[in-house]
Amino acid sequence: xxxLSLSRLREFRRNEDGVAAVEFTLVFPIVLFMFVWAVELGxxxxxxxxxxxxxxxxxxxxxxxxxPDPTTDTLKREICNRARIIGECESTITIELNPxxxxxWQMPNTSVSCVNRDEDIVPVVSFNLGVQNEIMLVRACxxxxxxxxxxxxxxxxxKDAAGGYGMAAVSAFVNEPS
Numbered sequence: 001x002x003x004l005s006l007s008r009l010r011e012f013r014r015n016e017d018g019v020a021a022v023e024f025t026l027v028f029p030i031v032l033f034m035f036v037w038a039v040e041l042g043x044x045x046x047x048x049x050x051x052x053x054x055x056x057x058x059x060x061x062x063x064x065x066x067x068p069d070p071t072t073d074t075l076k077r078e079i080c081n082r083a084r085i086i087g088e089c090e091s092t093i094t095i096e097l098n099p100x101x102x103x104x105w106q107m108p109n110t111s112v113s114c115v116n117r118d119e120d121i122v123p124v125v126s127f128n129l130g131v132q133n134e135i136m137l138v139r140a141c142x143x144x145x146x147x148x149x150x151x152x153x154x155x156x157x158x159k160d161a162a163g164g165y166g167m168a169a170v171s172a173f174v175n176e177p178s
Contacts (some may be wrong), residue, residue: 020168033151040146040153043168047086047144052169054082055140063173079140091115092143093166100135107137107167109129114141141168 058078061067067074073096080089092115098108143164146157157165 017119036148036151037153039045039152040148043147044144044153047083048167048169049082050085051079051142052171053165054079055138055169055171057082059138059171059173063176065176085166086142086144089142094135094141096139098137099136102135106141112141112166112168112170114160114168117145132176136173136175138171139168139175140170141166143167148170 058067058075061078062070062075067078075095075097076090076093079095080086080093083089094113094115096108096113100107143160143169145164146159149155149159149163150151159165
């Protein structure tokens with residue numbers, strides 16, 4: 001075994017070859033994580049805004065009578081046609097439509113029901129079109145897949161067993177008189 005001389009050790013210590021590579025390997029994962037996080041957050045927010053807008057426009061058409069004899073499937077189709085960025089929307093969306101009791105203003109005490117993709121059972125949600133001049137509460141939930149499930153926002157969201165997370169939108173309107 002050769003003994004290193006003191007001058008060789010000083011020379012090694014002053015050598016700056018590869019310093020940029022060390023900085024790159026330390027900083028690049030952080031920058032990459034922030035980029036993935038930002039893309040996931042942007043896509044999540046876009047889907048949320050599209051869902052809320054689609055629900056509002058569909059409920060406006062329902063309120064104004066543009067949708068004759070609406071059913072759950074009709075409303076699902078209308079919402080999903082407007083929220084095109086949400087994949088597999090019609091198979092993963094649930095819509096709840098209930099009148100609000102104006103004597104005590106009691107709101108639903110449960111969270112929005114989402115489709116459980118682990119089972120073939122669709123949650124039971126009420127769908128009541130109400131009568132004229134009645135305040136209606138509409139709640140919709142759709143299951144979306146994260147773009148980067150193991151990183152960034154996708155890793156922090158509460159997911160179902162299939163890896164998707166529920167996104168909810170709520171709206172209210174008054175049934176117009178005939």
